[in-house]
Amino acid sequence: MLEIQDLKRFYGAYPALKGISLKIGEGELHGFVGPNGAGKTTTIRILATLMKPSSGTARIDGVDLVAQPRKARDLIGYMPDFFGVYDHLKCWEYLDFYARCHGVKSQRRREMVRQLLELVQLEEKRETPVNDLSRGMKQRLCLAHALIHDPKLLLLDEPASGMDPRARAEMKGILRSLRDMGKTVLISSHILPELSEMCDSLTILDRGEVVFSGSVQALGEKMNGDAPVRILLSRASTEQILKDAARVLREFPEVRDVESPEDHVLTLRLGGGEDKMEEVLHALCLSGIPVWDFHRGEMNLEKVFMEVTGHD
């Protein structure tokens, strides 16, 4: 559905995108995550045909975005991070206006407006002026506007920003419905947990580069493999026992960053799988180190994000 190849974009001499490549399959809900300034909005704006890339290609359903922007616009629904609404327009008129802009025929337009107001749970607000809606409702209406011409790909730039928890939950529900309807959705956010709950796959961008791309599960596995191991020793352990334990651990080349953050506790990074953990524990026990607890900690998604992007 979406294929990006070596996409670059410079603002003057500053490289906002340093050559990102990405493939998203049909019907996929793909998260685009990264800290502020990572290049998410730039990528989405290029995909929305609002900006030309400095180099590289992007195709939606085989349609080149730069060569055929008008054709591509029929395939894209775009919801920007910041958007406004028109005063003096009712909700149905707002959607009807964008349907006209997309050239949707009269009969179909009426039907689409009705269906979309229902989808975003605003059918009761049909005759309400757009300006009188709450922020969450406006976000949902804007999402409906992006769907008015029945696009194949939805580009949502931080759609839940500024929403309260209830509105976020409603938005998530709508996005799940869209996935069930077979729409391909590219959704950006700088909050990884928010995306991981609803996305099938993720791309993590940092400073204009892709630092991870794959399924949410793969990301978790990748990062958990490198989670720190915590060893709790007997309370009776002396300073000497701690030193001995550290010496035993350092004999393993896969062990690094051995530290003692508090009394009777050692933390370390351990490469390799479960077998290696068993081996290390065995070695400690054979050396007479009184180990009370030995386990690998779990990385939460915030930590994963920090680890992958390599900075706060």
Next chain:
Amino acid sequence: MINPILASSARRRLRGARFHILVLAAMALSLGVALYAMSGMIRNPRALSAYTEGLRAYAALVGVETLLLALVAPAMTGAAIAGERERQTLELLLVTRTGAFRIVSGKLLESFALLLLLQWSTLPAQGLCVLSGCVTLQRLLVTQGFLAAFALLAASLGVFCSTLSRHTMTAVILSLLALPLLLFLLSLPAFLGYPQRVTDVLYDSRRYAEMTEGQAMAMMGPVLLANPGVSLFSLLESGTGAFQELFLWRGWGRILATYKLIDRVETGKLVLLGMAGMAVLSVLLVALSALLLRPVSAHVRGRKGKKS
């Protein structure tokens, strides 16, 4: 299908009270000006000066209406594109099938249609001048044609300035300044290029008396002929002699020379040429605005270097 930008913008504007108040104010102002200017004729309709007074009332009305359009058009068009930028709705439009040209032309047509409505709201006052017998119906129609073309030019310039600006206020100020500047630039030949040639004619009364309309037009050149200011000048001057005394008194030789040339050409022809000039300028401004607004370009104004 009717341009959706035109339909939606007009709907939103007409739902507010501002435009309706403006139309009523224009109507009241034009009636006030007409009645004041015709007061002498009303008091003494049999006086010899009654006809000239009626014509002067009409010229005053046309002058006021042109000024009104020159002031209102920037205010109406300032928000055309800059307002969409401020409201953060421009990008939502640019990613639809509606191209930049349709967006610009929709905005222009909406403003132009409402300016026409404003222009026609002064017709009752102009009708008074026609009914009093001082102004012919033909002159009324020629004047309406000129004012419509002027409204189109002012609106096009307003939309162009709005395309260049990030804020509505900047766009309004820019177009308020741009219209007189444009008219001044088109009038430059009257101050530069041909003065000596023309003043030679002016001071040779025999040559001036023998000068044909075609010769006068050739001497003025295409820039002055297509200048809306010249058309307006001819409209206001014809039959009223409103400016002759002023030029003679001030001794502005070059302008007086131009005036003498304008006086040699039929007002209807000058207005038609002026209308053509304004139409060409409007088309150029719209095309330029659409070019500036094209979505897939190096950047979209107002978002350059934005965070991502």
